[in-house]
Amino acid sequence: MAIQSPSLDMTAGAAVAATPASAAHGYWQSVRRRLRRDPVTVGCAALLFVIVAAAVAAPWLGLADPYKTSMLYRLKPVGTPRFLLGTDELGRDMLARLVYGGRLSLFMGVTPVVCALAVGATLGIAAGFLGGRVNMLIMRLMDVFYAFPSVLLAISLSGALGAGAENTLLALTLVFIPPICRVSESVTTQVRGFDFVDAAKASGAGTLTIVRVHVLGNVLGPILVYATSLISVAIILAAGLSFLGLGVKPPEPEWGLMLNTLRQAIYVNPLLAALPGVMIFVTSICFNLMSDGLRAAMDVKA
Numbered sequence: 001m002a003i004q005s006p007s008l009d010m011t012a013g014a015a016v017a018a019t020p021a022s023a024a025h026g027y028w029q030s031v032r033r034r035l036r037r038d039p040v041t042v043g044c045a046a047l048l049f050v051i052v053a054a055a056v057a058a059p060w061l062g063l064a065d066p067y068k069t070s071m072l073y074r075l076k077p078v079g080t081p082r083f084l085l086g087t088d089e090l091g092r093d094m095l096a097r098l099v100y101g102g103r104l105s106l107f108m109g110v111t112p113v114v115c116a117l118a119v120g121a122t123l124g125i126a127a128g129f130l131g132g133r134v135n136m137l138i139m140r141l142m143d144v145f146y147a148f149p150s151v152l153l154a155i156s157l158s159g160a161l162g163a164g165a166e167n168t169l170l171a172l173t174l175v176f177i178p179p180i181c182r183v184s185e186s187v188t189t190q191v192r193g194f195d196f197v198d199a200a201k202a203s204g205a206g207t208l209t210i211v212r213v214h215v216l217g218n219v220l221g222p223i224l225v226y227a228t229s230l231i232s233v234a235i236i237l238a239a240g241l242s243f244l245g246l247g248v249k250p251p252e253p254e255w256g257l258m259l260n261t262l263r264q265a266i267y268v269n270p271l272l273a274a275l276p277g278v279m280i281f282v283t284s285i286c287f288n289l290m291s292d293g294l295r296a297a298m299d300v301k302a
Contacts, residue, residue: 003150003179003233034297041293044286051283055102064093066100066253075269086272088258089265094272098279101253104165105280108247108254109235109287112169116176117227123177124184125219129192129211139185142178150175154237158246168247172234183226187219221298229291232284239280255280 035041054061070091078086078094085094127138145153157171191197192215200210239256241247248254250261258276266273 003176003230031297035293038293038297040289041297044289044293047282048286048290051102051279051286052106054099055106058096058099058103061099063096063099066092066096067251068092075265075272077269078271085275086269088262088272094275097253097258098255098275101255101258101276102279102283104248104252104254105235105239105256105283108165108168108172108238109231109283112172112238113176113227113230113234115169115173116180116230117223119173120177120180121184121220121223124181124186124223125188125211125215127181128185128188129207129215131189131192135185138181142181145174145178146182150233151237151240154241155244155246158241163246163249165248165252168238168241171241172237175237176230176234179230180223180227184219184223187222188215191215191218225291225294225298228294229288232287232291235280235284235287239276 070087073083073087073091074089076083076087076091078084080086083093083095085098088094088097123138123142127135148156154171154175157174158168161167161171197210197214200214205213238247239254239259242254242256243260245260248257250257255276259273259280262273262276
């Protein structure tokens with residue numbers, strides 16, 4: 001799986017920066033209105049809110065201990081009294097482990113994207129605005145990482161660093177820096193050629209002032225939308241690394257690790273073994289559809 005950089009339309013951002021404040025306010029009102037009228041985006045946002053809220057509030061939901069084992073209750077089917085979603089291979093409550101596992105899985109999905117966004121966007125904006133040798137140096141360095149498929153690069157880095165949540169976060173951050181940097185450089189290069197940037201330069205404004213006042217407002221929107229789509233990829237990659245034994249270590253509840261430990265139970269209780277995969281699929285597809293909805297709502301041509 002290779003991470004592709006989408007073609008992002010800068011017309012909306014340019015229109016906001018080049019028009020008066022009232023027009024910019026009207027633009028963002030229209031974005032919110034289009035989002036509210038998109039049932040898919042609203043539904044995905046509501047489902048994600050439930051998943052995130054349950055994960056955050058897990059200690060106060062009165063769930064069973066996700067680490068407590070019992071050989072007497074191992075591999076109980078879905079719907080068993082006291083165990084709504086059954087039990088795993090060690091008799092641990094599946095509902096509790098899925099809810100608590102969401103905390104770690106979401107953390108492993110969001111944190112590397114946020115870290116990569118901070119580093120990649122900074123490098124990409126610098127490369128796109130300064131151009132010349134700075135652009136050449138930064139982008140050729142990114143191309144070295146971009147030459148490898150994201151899955152292969154994540155496995156290689158995790159294998160070299162060793163198993164563990166911290167090393168997985170570092171490996172995924174390094175995987176996502178190049179695509180974010182490339183998108184940031186692309187949109188910044190477009191904004192740099194607009195008239196209001198040339199006018200700011202002619203007025204004697206410094207580089208940092210131009211970037212802060214005129215560039216960031218136009219490029220952060222597309223970059224953040226793209227970064228949102230990477231969260232789903234990060235969740236899948238983190239789960240895959242845990243499934244291969246290169247990510248989170250037992251007995252921590254994490255959806256990918258749960259898939260690994262339940263793989264033998266597929267012959268006895270396939271529904272039970274599929275539950276962590278269902279959570280990974282639903283969460284990742286919600287982030288993807290939300291990203292598509294945001295991109296469509298921010299397209300001024302729509």
